[in-house]
Amino acid sequence: MIDLHLIGIGTGNPDHLTRAAIAAMNAADLILLPRKGDAKSDLIDLRRTICADVLTGATRVVEFDLPERDAAAPYLSAVEQWHDAIAVAWRDEIARHLPNGGGLALLVWGDPSLYDSTLRIADRLRADGLAMTVTVEPGITSLQALTAAHALPLNTVGAPVLITTGRRLRAGGWPTGVDTIAVMLDGDCAFQTLDPRGIGIWWGAYLGMEQQTLIAGPLDDVAGEIVQARASLRMRHGWIMDIYLLRRPGLVDRLGLP
Template sequence: MRKIYVIGIGAGDPDHLTLQAAKAIGRTDVFFLLDKGEAKESMIELRRRIMKAYARPGRRVAEGRDPDRDRTPDDYQGTIADWRHRRSAVTEALISEHLLDDETGAFLVWGDPSLYDSTISILDEILARGETTFTYEVIPGISSVSTLAARHKIGLNRIGRPFQVTTGRRLAEEWPADVDDVVVMLDARQAFGAVDAQDVDIYWGAYLGTPDELLVSGPLAEVSDEIRRVRAEARERHGWIMDTYLLRRRDAG
């Protein structure tokens, strides 16, 4: 039976790779990479550096093209479902063609596989079709959320109070109920601009764990324009950006 590892490799710092992840990489015969285009070549390069450092001699790499998708769809749920279905077809073809019986393959997942990543659900979809068989194991990684808190030297929660992780799309609709600490991911539209900035602090980071890391923090009303400027300049320079932030109401105690 073929086996696949879904390995969280952290937010960008190779030192964030766990011992469990390093050992799994060392047992892998085939690494699967989905190319997102030249603008995100640096993300692929990190994976190549990790493979060079920890993978066994003679390991193979199978690359496929990640399907494009509409980033601002009218039907968000339907668009994502269609994209995942097309992505599962690419993934299944890679597994079928390149992973032999009794071999081990691996997907090196940015951050942690359990947090806003589609790899697990895509593998489940492939298995549900019943045409390609394998077992898989998920190995957790250090997420951008954990890295953000560490870089700003803050806790995500306060004593006796919850926090929530959400997306920029959901934040633009409303601040989540019953929480005063909100971690926001996947925010292409800078939804913090729609928040009532009074008595709210922001802890923002981009390219976390990489040499290009950027950090800004302070009262939202005072630093929101700076974040927009820094973010725009960085995106122009790199061709892509991945950022995360925590919004915190100061009157929560």
């Protein structure tokens, strides 16, 4: 039996760890850290730092190479194949390092519940017959870190919020029935496809990390600035994680929008 603990580690600041997360890390027999290539070395360096800071017992820390997604294949099928490959990598590491079972912890960027597939990958292993329990220790999401960094409420009074991806925003435009949209996983700055009039944007990259960068303002004023900043930061660091919130009239009034 494998007792799998998925631990949300926040968005780059070790102080985002909860006491429950620290306890789960120390109770585990093994922590697996994924290597994602030299361009994202900051990510595994952060996980190494967290482990060095909070582990006080005999928990083993093992690094493994994470399979890469085929960027040339159709998106949904590529993601399915990628998740299958990650599940195989997990199974191989479990067989190698926990052959008789035990406690396994994985450190999940942000929180395992929000636009993260760790839980779905764990389901693959259980469906394949691996005896496994799954426990989640929640973490600070990028959405929480964004609104906190901008000192911005997520919602307007009595109004809904939509959390979506850049791919869907680009394909469908502004959805009906909402005045606030949080956009994740947007590698192409899909906000450029919108009519910017009356829209405010709050953008953040590397939230919680030393490289944190924030830009906010009327979309028609700052869209170009965000595009340039994003490209420059990605070139400088070799990778980027960013998220933004879009809002139509309401709280955007404080930005001076019509």
